[in-house]
Amino acid sequence: MDRAQKQGSIETLKSVFAGAGAVVVTHNKGLTVAEMTDLRLRLRKEGAALKVVKNTLAQKALAGSLGEEGDALFAGPVAIAYAPDPVTAAKIASQYAKENDKLVIQGGFMGTQVLDKSGVAALATLPSLDQLRGKIIGLLQAPATKVAGVLQAPAGQLARVLGAYAAKDAA
Numbered sequence: 362m363d364r365a366q367k368q369g370s371i372e373t374l375k376s377v378f379a380g381a382g383a384v385v386v387t388h389n390k391g392l393t394v395a396e397m398t399d400l401r402l403r404l405r406k407e408g409a410a411l412k413v414v415k416n417t418l419a420q421k422a423l424a425g426s427l428g429e430e431g432d433a434l435f436a437g438p439v440a441i442a443y444a445p446d447p448v449t450a451a452k453i454a455s456q457y458a459k460e461n462d463k464l465v466i467q468g469g470f471m472g473t474q475v476l477d478k479s480g481v482a483a484l485a486t487l488p489s490l491d492q493l494r495g496k497i498i499g500l501l502q503a504p505a506t507k508v509a510g511v512l513q514a515p516a517g518q519l520a521r522v523l524g525a526y527a528a529k530d531a532a
Contacts, residue, residue: 367418374414374422382447383471385454385481386434389413391463397440400457400464407453409444430475434468446490447471455485 362370378384389397401411416435423431442450451469458464469476469484476484488496 370415370418371422374419377412377441377443378422380445381443381450382445383443383451383469383476383484385442385450385469386467387440387442387454387458388437388465388467389440389463390438390465392461396461396463400454403453403457404442404444404450407444407449408446409442409450409453411440411442413438413440426473427470427475431470434470434475439467448484448487448489451481451484452489455482 392400397411404411414435416437416439419435419439419441420432425432427434442454444450454464454466458466466478466481468478469481471484
């Protein structure tokens with residue numbers, strides 16, 4: 362890899378790190394091509410991605426913003442899982458690591474905050490952005506439905522009373 366290619370890779374990684382809600386750093390030693398493809402497909406299906414990175418290039422792209430703790434994540438055969446949603450990559454990578462012992466989660470980072478293994482596991486248990494949106498919409502719609510029901514009840518009672526008087530007068 363010549364100097365221009367390295368610089369291009371560093372710029373690509375900078376844009377990945379800037380656009381990611383969270384980055385999960387994994388060791389992928391021993392994973393077969395089929396297993397890596399399976400993980401990539403699972404991530405892509407949810408809008409996330411997996412990229413095998415060269416440690417020195419990743420450290421240069423981060424430019425020391427994570428400190429020594431962040432630089433320590435990039436040792437050995439490293440792949441990063443990332444997505445715009447902070448929860449998606451952590452959730453899928455954690456689930457895949459449970460199914461396959463060859464994928465080991467080293468940690469991750471959100472912005473400039475470094476996460477250890479337990480931090481990534483905690484992030485994976487949170488609901489995704491789409492799930493949160495669904496809950497909020499449900500909460501907003503529930504009171505509106507109740508208000509509509511309350512408003513319709515007196516009108517229905519009034520109509521029944523008028524109907525009863527009309528039937529009584531007709532008889």
